[in-house]
Amino acid sequence: MSFSSLGLIDPLLRALDALEYRQPTPVQSQAIPPILAGRDLMAAAQTGTGKTAGFALPLLQRLTMQGPQVAANSVRALVLVPTRELAVQVHDSFIAYSQNLPLRMAIAYGGVSINPQMMKLRRGADVLVATPGRLLDLYRQNAVKFSQLETLVLDEADRMLDLGFARELDAVFAALPRQRQTLLFSATFSDAIREMAGRLLHKPVSVEATPRNTAAKGVKQWMVPVDKKRKTELFLHLLKKKRWKQVLVFVKTKKGADELANALSAQGIPADAIHGDRPQPARLRALERFKSAEVRVLAATDVAARGLDIDDLPQVVNFDLPIVAEDYIHRIGRTGRAGARGDACSLVAADEVQQLAAIEALIKAPLQRIEEPGFLPDHRVPATDAAGRVVRKPKKPKKPKARA
């Protein structure tokens, strides 16, 4: 299968050639033809499957081949994303794919001044990539109009709901023309997502890039039982022993991410932290330094890490297990991308056994337990069974009382 056999036009094919995309990924070969044909689409696809190009390429083609020139303050395609980082990443992808096309791209997200975004929108944008809150601000200030809107894309729809954007999304949907193409991408399909899809999509084509709720293949997943208070020490030990070069490490809290980065820096290991409390420029800077290998360890919270695009990341570490099992899948989606082998290691303390069991139930497989000599925990992590349940040791039967 080639991109040209999917019916893509020459300017897009040349851009893909320049980016060295040789073959479409499964989600691309399934999604591109129906989107080109104007159909609505619902896709189960997580980060790393190539989903962005899956919707961006056919969308750019439709915008080029048909429709009017974009009017002032108008947008023709709107891509809604949950986080600033994903907005930047998706916008960058659109710019790369449209390098040979006469189309205008714009981006809008919160946490930075609104004025430059308003200025940019004055001339209109063929594609606007936005987070829901900032988009509504722009709309309410008449900086953006939707009368020319042809296509709506919801990227990482599950995450938008998880982050509490349901009301903002409804307000945006109410402002859009009913006659439009709608594409919904989500890593997981909860009842809430299905309900939203039922309301928004018209006879959608369904595409499934990865089996539901299973982790990417080619990723070695393992866990080390350890006492909570020794996690930093164990992480340092593994970093040296395994010679991890570029590690994305997930930490439960913002404070924890900062503490880990500081502890590593104190040992002379270049590390940085990325979380919601850090201003956007600092987060982007940390990400750039990590990508350029200036920083070896990037400690991140789930929200901040969502949408980070780092190619061929060899190592992901769960310093803490996520509270929501689905986040485990998103986290390890950072490694083993585009067919490369990846490694995901979890440091698990006894009080995280329920989270471990929930993850194992979700991925329908146990995580391989590898004990690290010198770090055997005082607080044993109970065993989990094949169904992802915690196995409690049966209590010893009481001795029958001797009869008097």
Ligand code: AMP
């Ligand atoms: P995504 O799932 O959209 O976040 O994409 C994951 C990564 O795969 C990105 O870095 C893309 O640039 C890259 N990618 C997407 N499609 C292809 C392809 N057909 N060939 C090679 N790389 C790709």
